[in-house]
Amino acid sequence: xxxxxxxxxxxxxxxxxxxxxxxxxxxxxxxxxxxxxxxxxxxxxxxxxxxxxxxxxxxxxxxxxxxxxxxxxxxxxxxxxxxxxxxxxxxxxxxxxxxxxxxxxxxxxxxxxxx
Amino acid sequence: xxxxxxxxxxxxxxxxxxxxxxxxxxxxxxxxxxxxxxxxxxxxxxxxxxxxxxxxxxxxxxxxxxxxxxxxxxxxxxxxxxxxxxxxxxxxxxxxxxxxxxxxxxxxxxxxxxxxx
Numbered sequence: 001x002x003x004x005x006x007x008x009x010x011x012x013x014x015x016x017x018x019x020x021x022x023x024x025x026x027x028x029x030x031x032x033x034x035x036x037x038x039x040x041x042x043x044x045x046x047x048x049x050x051x052x053x054x055x056x057x058x059x060x061x062x063x064x065x066x067x068x069x070x071x072x073x074x075x076x077x078x079x080x081x082x083x084x085x086x087x088x089x090x091x092x093x094x095x096x097x098x099x100x101x102x103x104x105x106x107x108x109x110x111x112x113x114x115x
Numbered sequence: 116x117x118x119x120x121x122x123x124x125x126x127x128x129x130x131x132x133x134x135x136x137x138x139x140x141x142x143x144x145x146x147x148x149x150x151x152x153x154x155x156x157x158x159x160x161x162x163x164x165x166x167x168x169x170x171x172x173x174x175x176x177x178x179x180x181x182x183x184x185x186x187x188x189x190x191x192x193x194x195x196x197x198x199x200x201x202x203x204x205x206x207x208x209x210x211x212x213x214x215x216x217x218x219x220x221x222x223x224x225x226x227x228x229x230x231x232x
Contacts (some may be wrong), residue, residue, distance in 0.1 A: 035220070043206060045159075045223035091158060095221075102149065103210075103221055105158045 002027045002095050006106035014083045014114050020090075021109050023078045023092030029053075031109045033095045034068065035103070036077045040088040048090070051075065079111075121224035128199055129232055136194045136227045138156050138209030144189040145211035149221065150182075153206045165192045198229040214215055 003026045025034070030077035036048040051059045051068050058066050063080045079086055092106040118141040128134050138148055146167050151159040163173045163184050171184035181203075183195040192211075196203050206228050210221040 034222075037223075041226070043153075043208075044225045045208065046212070047220060047222070050220060102161050102164060107158045 002029075002032075002096075002104050004092055004104050004106040004111050006090075006092050008109045009107070010110045011062065012110065012112040012114055013079075015082055015084060017076060017082055018080045019111065021079075021090050021092075021111065023075045023077070023106055025073050025092070025094050027073070027094065027098055031097050033074060033097070034066075034075045035093040035095070036064070036066070036075075037091045037105075038086075038088045039091065039108075040085075045091075049077065051054050076079055082113050084113050084115065087111060117220075117222045119209065119211050119222050119224040120143075121207075121209055121227050123160075123227060124225060125228040125230075127230045127232065130200050131198055134196045134199055134229060136193070136196075136207055136209075136229075138192045138211070138213045138224050140190045140222075141214075143211075143213045145192075145213065146189060147191040148186060148209055148211045150184060150192075151195050151208040151210070151225075153208060155206075159208060196229065199229070201231045204229055204231045 005024045032053045034051045038046045038048045049059050049061045049064050065078045067076045089108045089110050091108045092102045120139045120205045122137045138167045147163045150162045153159050161174050162177045165171045165186040166190050167186045186192040208226045210223045215225050
């Protein structure tokens with residue numbers, strides 16, 4: 001069975017600085033999807049970034065980028081130029097290639113932005 | 116695009132009553148919708164997978180007679196909490212996969228906060 005592990009329950013970063021959130025996963029599949037979701041205080045789940053495992057190039061979305069290491073089964077999220085609005089719970093997630101398959105979420109990392 | 120709504124956003128009910136939560140995909144057709152439950156400061160726990168026109172698939176430990184799921188159309192799924200009790204108080208979130216979207220992404224509703232007195 002697939003698992004997703006986020007080893008950092010909480011992190012803090014100074015505004016305008018860069019922070020990296022860690023995520024590791026375990027799977028026997030060769031093709032899959034990985035996601036980072038953000039859940040702000042409103043509790044609305046927002047997709048931050050996604051990565052297809054068959055793509056070697058790391059996904060980037062504005063200030064958000066990932067470091068995808070397939071062999072190491074690592075999928076970290078880097079947030080550059082942190083802003084107060086980035087404060088939220090961040091969930092790393094895994095999904096198989098089947099569109100109807102469930103997403104497996106990590107336990108989350110709460111990110112605090114220090115002004 | 117890919118907006119999912121939930122109604123109501125919050126509900127308070129008496130113990131023993133039933134509560135229905137609606138999940139709608141507003142601008143796309145969702146053949147599959149998912150229902151999650153989230154306890155405070157915890158991750159999302161999948162309750163069931165709902166496919167349009169067929170019975171929902173429940174996760175282990177989730178009572179299907181307690182949490183009734185109906186997915187009658189490609190844009191609407193409902194979760195009914197029957198004979199609600201205080202322990203059912205939680206945050207319920209639905210999500211949907213976008214049929215025309217080939218990127219296999221789940222889009223989430225804003226959630227429903229249920230409080231059972």
